[in-house]
Amino acid sequence: MKPIIEVKHLYKKYRIGRILPYYTLSDILAELYKKPLNLFKRKKIGIDGLYEDEFWALKDVSFNVCRGEAIGIIGKNGMGKSTLLKILCRITPPTKGEIRLRGKVASLLEIGTGFQQELTGRENIYLNGAILGMKQKEIKKKFDEIVDFAEIEKFLDTPVKHYSSGMYTRLAFAIAAHLDPEILIVDEVLAVGDTSFQKKCLEKMESTTREGRTVIFVSHNMEAVSDLCSKAILIRNGSIVVMGGTEKVVRLYKQENLDTSAKIHL
Amino acid sequence: MKEIIIRPKPKWQLVDLEEIWRYRELLYIFTWRDIKIRYRQTLLGVIYVIFQPVVNMIIFTVFFGNLAKIPSGNLPYSLFVLIGLVFWNFFSGALARASDSMVSNESMIKKVYFPKIILPFSVIVTFFFDLIINFLLLIIFAVILGYPPNFWILVVLPFSVLISGCTIAGASLFLSSLNVKYRDVRNVLPFLIQIILFLTPVIYPLSIVSGRNQHLMALNPMTSVVEAMRMVFQKNPVFNPILICISVFSALLILYFGLWYFQKTERYFADIV
Numbered sequence: 405m406k407p408i409i410e411v412k413h414l415y416k417k418y419r420i421g422r423i424l425p426y427y428t429l430s431d432i433l434a435e436l437y438k439k440p441l442n443l444f445k446r447k448k449i450g451i452d453g454l455y456e457d458e459f460w461a462l463k464d465v466s467f468n469v470c471r472g473e474a475i476g477i478i479g480k481n482g483m484g485k486s487t488l489l490k491i492l493c494r495i496t497p498p499t500k501g502e503i504r505l506r507g508k509v510a511s512l513l514e515i516g517t518g519f520q521q522e523l524t525g526r527e528n529i530y531l532n533g534a535i536l537g538m539k540q541k542e543i544k545k546k547f548d549e550i551v552d553f554a555e556i557e558k559f560l561d562t563p564v565k566h567y568s569s570g571m572y573t574r575l576a577f578a579i580a581a582h583l584d585p586e587i588l589i590v591d592e593v594l595a596v597g598d599t600s601f602q603k604k605c606l607e608k609m610e611s612t613t614r615e616g617r618t619v620i621f622v623s624h625n626m627e628a629v630s631d632l633c634s635k636a637i638l639i640r641n642g643s644i645v646v647m648g649g650t651e652k653v654v655r656l657y658k659q660e661n662l663d664t665s666a667k668i669h670l
Numbered sequence: 671m672k673e674i675i676i677r678p679k680p681k682w683q684l685v686d687l688e689e690i691w692r693y694r695e696l697l698y699i700f701t702w703r704d705i706k707i708r709y710r711q712t713l714l715g716v717i718y719v720i721f722q723p724v725v726n727m728i729i730f731t732v733f734f735g736n737l738a739k740i741p742s743g744n745l746p747y748s749l750f751v752l753i754g755l756v757f758w759n760f761f762s763g764a765l766a767r768a769s770d771s772m773v774s775n776e777s778m779i780k781k782v783y784f785p786k787i788i789l790p791f792s793v794i795v796t797f798f799f800d801l802i803i804n805f806l807l808l809i810i811f812a813v814i815l816g817y818p819p820n821f822w823i824l825v826v827l828p829f830s831v832l833i834s835g836c837t838i839a840g841a842s843l844f845l846s847s848l849n850v851k852y853r854d855v856r857n858v859l860p861f862l863i864q865i866i867l868f869l870t871p872v873i874y875p876l877s878i879v880s881g882r883n884q885h886l887m888a889l890n891p892m893t894s895v896v897e898a899m900r901m902v903f904q905k906n907p908v909f910n911p912i913l914i915c916i917s918v919f920s921a922l923l924i925l926y927f928g929l930w931y932f933q934k935t936e937r938y939f940a941d942i943v
Contacts, residue, residue, distance in 0.1 A: 418941070490940065491676065492676075493782070493783050494674075494676060494783040495779075495780065495781070495782070495783055495940045496937070496938070496940045496941050497676070497677075497678055497679075497680075497937045497938070498676065498677070498678055499678055500678060501677075501678075502675065502676065502677050503675070503676035504673055504674070504675055504676075505673065505674040505675075505676070506673050506674075509674070509783075511781075511782065511783070513781045513782070514777075514781045517777065517778055517781040517782050518775075518777070518778045518782070520703055520707065522706075522707045522710055523703065523706065523707065527703075527706070530699060531699055531703055534695055534696050534699040535696065535778065535782055535784065536782065537784075539695060540695055540699075
């Protein structure tokens with residue numbers, strides 16, 4: 405059987421050196437006035453054809469994921485984990501390479517995306533469900549389950565702006581947990597919420613994989629990764645260092661961390 | 671299950687209607703959200719929607735109709751200007767909000783995948799509801815003044831909605847994409863809209879403009895929308911087919927350009943927004 409996710413030689417280039425991610429027309433005009441040639445004058449450096457203000461956030465990343473597998477992606481901050489997820493979720497395009505997804509994808513890069521402060525919990529369940537790709541019918545069917553899971557029955561008709569942060573998180577995760585995708589992509593979202601709720605979320609995700617769905621999970625919580633994932637990928641500087649059994653990869657990652665902290669102590 | 675292939679450059683397609691259809695519920699729910707939030711925050715609710723054209727009508731009637739004595743053909747000036755304002759408010763309101771739609775939904779664009787084209791579309795649909803309310807008000811007002819609409823309304827109304835819809839969609843797709851990269855679009859826009867108001871025969875009739883300039887003004891599709899709408903309330907309506915053709919052509923061109931520019935830049939929104 406073909407793998408459900410196939411990533412082949414994926415590259416992503418970003419530009420740095422700009423203070424603002426976006427500009428105003430007047431900035432451009434001012435810059436043009438000061439240094440008229442600047443816009444055309446960018447130095448190429450390096451063998452990989454980068455300009456001086458560019459870098460590879462991902463460099464030649466390839467891997468396959470089979471149906472029903474849970475894969476943990478680990479690595480330090482700024483190493484390209486989130487970029488990889490963003491490309492997998494089709495939020496941003498790759499610069500080179502190709503991904504083939506053979507199943508319906510749902511992603512959870514941030515909890516409560518598109519929550520509307522003015523609307524009630526009930527309304528936000530429908531709104532957020534739709535944003536994450538659920539049909540209204542599906543949401544209706546799962547509505548009670550979602551409310552149960554989030555433990556917010558009493559506050560269903562209160563605008564979410566009056567929710568405590570715990571309630572907010574629980575509701576957001578509950579909606580996402582009841583998506584029924586074939587591929588679930590989850591970024592570090594469990595850092596919020598108390599331990600008992602975190603445990604509940606992990607259990608929910610485990611049952612998801614037991615049902616034959618595929619989970620891609622990014623986390624700094626090694627315990628959670630070990631519990632949930634059979635395989636893991638370690639990413640450093642935009643490239644895959646190792647992919648294999650979770651235990652081995654986590655050990656390697658901890659070793660790596662130990663080395664850097666040792667350096668700091670020296 | 672269809673395979674999804676992610677590549678640096680997808681196959682060229684001006685607009686993926688199939689995908690929009692698959693996400694139709696999202697379009698519906700965005701619209702519903704906008705309407706709900708708007709009416710929840712403003713106590714005045716529906717009154718707020720008719721407030722603007724009515725107040726504008728009164729002011730314009732006093733200053734342009736009574737004092738400046740701008741001609742209004744066979745129609746009383748108040749009705750004459752209200753017809754223009756009803757469609758003008760649809761155009762200007764939807765254009766302003768839709769052009770901001772990418773930036774104001776920034777957090778969503780960065781975190782989930784969905785066809786972003788839905789954002790400006792849902793704004794247009796939201797304002798379409800306001801248009802319906804305002805149009806009913808217009809009909810009531812016209813009937814009270816003794817100018818009931820003639821049968822042309824059956825042709826002109828869908829035509830006007832379609833042409834202004836195309837124009838708003840095209841223009842706001844372009845402006846909302848541009849706004850992602852250059853944030854001062856937001857500041858320039860109110861000024862731009864004000865200029866278009868004077869280039870649209872809302873407060874004056876097109877007939878006071880010379881023939882050649884009429885053709886130029888028809889490049890603004892709203893010109894024909896307003897002019898045609900006025901014919902609906904005349905006893906003997908006369909349409910100018912050349913002007914209408916120019917406007918239809920122009921509206922389609924604007925729509926095409928907007929879709930093209932949006933399609934070209936859309937994929938990188940998450941990186942810059």
